[in-house]
Amino acid sequence: MTFLGEIKTELLSLKIKKICCMTSEIRGILAFGGVAFNEGVFFGTDSFELAKRLSIFLRKVLNIDFMERLDEEAGSYKFFLPENVLYELGLGIEDGVITELNNKEDESCCMRAFIRGAFLASGSASNPERAYRVEIFTENKAFYDKAFNIISSMGIDCKKAKRKNLYVIYGNNSENASDILKVTEASGAVFKMLDAKIEKEKRNKANRLMNFDMANIDRISENSEREARAIRLIEEKIGLDNLKPNLRLVAKLRMENEGASLRELCEMCDPPLAKSTLNNRLNKLIQIAKELSDD
Numbered sequence: 659m660t661f662l663g664e665i666k667t668e669l670l671s672l673k674i675k676k677i678c679c680m681t682s683e684i685r686g687i688l689a690f691g692g693v694a695f696n697e698g699v700f701f702g703t704d705s706f707e708l709a710k711r712l713s714i715f716l717r718k719v720l721n722i723d724f725m726e727r728l729d730e731e732a733g734s735y736k737f738f739l740p741e742n743v744l745y746e747l748g749l750g751i752e753d754g755v756i757t758e759l760n761n762k763e764d765e766s767c768c769m770r771a772f773i774r775g776a777f778l779a780s781g782s783a784s785n786p787e788r789a790y791r792v793e794i795f796t797e798n799k800a801f802y803d804k805a806f807n808i809i810s811s812m813g814i815d816c817k818k819a820k821r822k823n824l825y826v827i828y829g830n831n832s833e834n835a836s837d838i839l840k841v842t843e844a845s846g847a848v849f850k851m852l853d854a855k856i857e858k859e860k861r862n863k864a865n866r867l868m869n870f871d872m873a874n875i876d877r878i879s880e881n882s883e884r885e886a887r888a889i890r891l892i893e894e895k896i897g898l899d900n901l902k903p904n905l906r907l908v909a910k911l912r913m914e915n916e917g918a919s920l921r922e923l924c925e926m927c928d929p930p931l932a933k934s935t936l937n938n939r940l941n942k943l944i945q946i947a948k949e950l951s952d953d
């Protein structure tokens with residue numbers, strides 16, 4: 659199942675007890691998914707679960723059966739709500755567009771229900787393993803403003819955009835995308851999104867560490883190569899036997915262990931040398947080689 663499918667399944671299984679919230683969820687569904695049509699609003703869906711939920715809520719809120727018998731096999735479900743019924747829900751139709759006659763989202767429970775309805779009717783979400791993105795879209799400017807105001811009023815940094823004739827409210831990072839889902843009360847989906855984020859961060863951290871190790875190895879081999887080159891030059895020009903004993907020892911050690919790190923070389927000395935001492939001696943060898951090559 660897609661992440662969007664999982665979110666919707668979770669939302670459709672949320673138990674709602676209060677009539678106020680059922681009303682707001684119906685309003686959200688109709689505002690974002692309904693089409694004004696011949697003095698009523700038409701709503702169609704392919705989701706049996708959504709159709710069932712809408713039927714139950716409509717019966718509980720308005721005591722009317724919009725679908726006496728829901729056939730689970732039908733595959734597509736259609737509702738038609740005439741204007742007098744819309745009126746009961748605080749909605750109307752003006753110039754062929756659904757309008758709001760009364761605001762019914764005063765309480766935060768109802769605001770959430772309204773956004774949940776909007777998302778169920780017209781929401782989308784990316785798989786959080788690829789991107790953090792949650793959207794709710796509509797052609798209806800008034801309901802777009804309303805939903806944006808509700809979500810923003812909860813302190814969420816949601817974004818708005820106009821895409822051709824669609825108005826889009828969206829979250830485009832793990833924080834605002836999961837916050838929008840939180841408004842709809844899809845807590846399982848929120849958890850999954852944040853979990854995907856943690857996994858991704860872990861992977862990125864492991865990659866960074868690996869890159870750091872690789873850089874370290876590169877640096878070690880670069881230094882080692884430079885030192886070995888210097889020592890070979892000294893050997894050619896004057897012979898290692900002409901070096902002071904402590905430098906000669908280090909020169910031989912480096913030649914025998916090309917590619918070893920400074921610390922490894924220190925440990926090979928008997929007694930072990932301090933890193934700074936060894937480093938000074940290697941630098942001294944490079945210095946000598948430089949002088950020899952200038953001659």
Ligand SMILES: [Zn+2]
Pocket residue numbers: 676677678679680765766767768769771
């Ligand atoms: Zn409520």
